[in-house]
Amino acid sequence: PSHLIAPAVHKTREQIAELLSKEVGEELPPDPDQLVRVARERLRQSFIDADVGISGANIAIADSGTLVIVTNEGNGRLVTTLPPVHIAVLGIEKIVPTMEDATAILQVLPRSGTGQKITSYVSFMTGPSRSADIELTLTIGVHGPKEQHIVLLDNGRWAAREDEELHEALHCIRCGACSNVCPPYQIVGGHVFGHIYTGPIGLIMTAMHHGLEHAAGPQSLCASCNACEMVCPAEIPIPRLILDVRARSVEAFGMPA
Ligand code: SF4
Incomplete structure (x- = not known):
């Protein structure tokens, strides 16, 4: 996903029309009203039949x-x-x-x-x-x-709860505010800024859920500007936790090339 709360925000109407056309087997125009109508008609029956x-x-x-x-x-x-x-x-x-x-x-x-x-x-x-x-x-x-x-x-959450640094990330309510103010995220977008969970908190969640090897590259995108911590409603010390993930990945894999 490209954003925690808007995973398809980067898609154009043309791309959505192309995708939906493939699914329903008919050529659909990039018109939002028509695309919504087709999705409603087709998906409703799938929900009824499931x-x-x-x-x-x-x-x-x-x-x-x-x-x-x-x-x-x-x-x-x-x-x-x-x-x-x-x-x-x-x-x-x-x-x-x-x-x-x-x-x-x-x-x-x-x-x-x-x-x-x-x-x-x-x-x-x-x-x-x-x-x-x-x-x-x-x-x-x-x-x-x-x-x-x-x-x-669980998927790494219980271990994070016992971790003296990472446990604070478990307070995240997935609002996405940290992504909205992150300057590097605004430039590179969500597909490279974390692995599945994206944005500043994604750099920490990636290490928690998928292991340091997946976080080692993306964590270097953080510029330590601290903007994310200022807006986080859960008061998670995101920059400090990203630095902690960075220190762990350098220890495990060495400095990035
Ligand atoms: S701003 Fe805080 S609560 Fe919201 S997604 Fe980021 S880390 Fe989670």
């Missing part, structure tokens, strides 16, 4: 077992409600203790990410769909999935 819907989640509330998904397009709704089984895959750092903690993130995330007071769509999901509307008889799966499963990913 046996399983797989999503991520922005927050998981331990108190109630509630998943929270925020989007500006509503594109998390069909996948979590139409198929009979919903599987949510999320990192363990997404878990917060209570609804109050989740509410604090819901206020900070859109403000830092897109300058909004609240994201356009905020979905709370607690277990499978249930209803007792008819004669107070509890029925599962009437308005949504009959089953909900949550897969918690």
